[in-house]
Amino acid sequence: MAPPRNRRPGFSRRAQYGLFLGYVGLVGGMLVAAGLLLLSIFNPPAFGAVRGFFSEITTPVASAFTWVRTSVAGVPEGVSSYVNVRGENARLKKQIADNELLVERARTLNQENRHLREMLKLHDVSTDAVVVARLVASSMGSTRRYATLNAGGWQGVKAGQPVRQPDGLIGQVVETSPNTARVLLIVDPESIVPVRRTRDGLPAIATGRGDGLLDIRSASVATMIFQPGDTFVTSGTGGIFSPNIPVARVIRTSRDIAVAQPSANPDALDFALVQATFLPDPTPTPSPKPSPSAKPKAGKK
């Protein structure tokens, strides 16, 4: 390609000044951008309103794309279910009969559980579902991990609320606009979730790595070694995430940090549930059971 023609736009003073002012605009814009960048690095929600305005316009497009994707992805399943409907019917009938027994037993257990809980004066914290919506888009090209939810302030979504799927925790709402919300996924490098090990309740902290996995660090001073296969659920510490939402499963360990795979896949064609922010229960929680190592000592004394 030949050298560009707009380097010296002829002898017209007007054209020369126009080009010069264009460069002045470019450099001025860069200075403004640097200012905005500093402001948004030190105060990330600073431009939430502006982003919300654009997201109000673009999210319907993303929702339409999602609708297309769900419809197309549902086609093979629809065809196969149509073909297999007869066999499936027989199988399901048999399964219902089998389940009757289990349901009866579960009912008994449930009743017993309720009774025991009443005796312990343990109140269930209601974790109300705010809204069920879909994650319609995400920051695919950026190193940050945000997703867009197609429900917002008008549906009751507020910043700080946790977002989950049946499989586990997905993230937390960081910004809302009237009909859309921005969700910080737990795999984002700046996300931190307080968790505990399901096996023994060991408190830990799950931070995003940025590559789709989580780092688990022990929150206590004890240098407990994590094992591959350990599962972690939210602990409720901090009062944002309600307890016992599955978070991650350890896949490999290194010294005091374990690398874990999140339990929920945010890309699954599934609805996301926005829950109300979990507030700490005012009633005293039952004292934790003495650990097995402490018990023999007490017995000896």
Added chain:
Amino acid sequence: MTDYIPLGRSEKMPRSIWLAPLSVVLGSMTTLLPVVATVPFLPPFGLMMLLAWRLMRGDSMKVWMPVPLGFFDDMLSGQPLGSAMLLWSAAVLMVDVLDTRLVWRDFWQDWLIAGGAIAFVLIGGRLVAAPFTAHVDTALLIQILISAALFPVVARFCAWLDRDKKRQ
């Protein structure tokens, strides 16, 4: 484009005057595709369109155009506001400087320049957006390679959009 008409140029405005910014905006809007990604993999199509227009038709856009286009990209991309505004402008400015140094460039040089500019913007964006300890560098490298490999396609697409200019 309206300020002067050099000799031998028709008065009819080429459609790139509105099509170039629009195609960059549409490129930025590819993040609206319904995929919730856990690693960055989508090439920055907005930036690639901008570079393709700038390298193939230097006069298709006003000099200051990367600023508003970068602003729009920042609104959708999830990067902190200002990152694309600053980095896209810097990339275009670098192309401008290279234009004064290179006497002649053909497509291979364009590809090299675009690859360098894409790598510059993506690495710069990673440095301002994600903390230094984040494990995103492998994914970022793959994203840069994919983007550089796709640049010829985007450049062909720009040339196709610009075909009314060729007929004149």
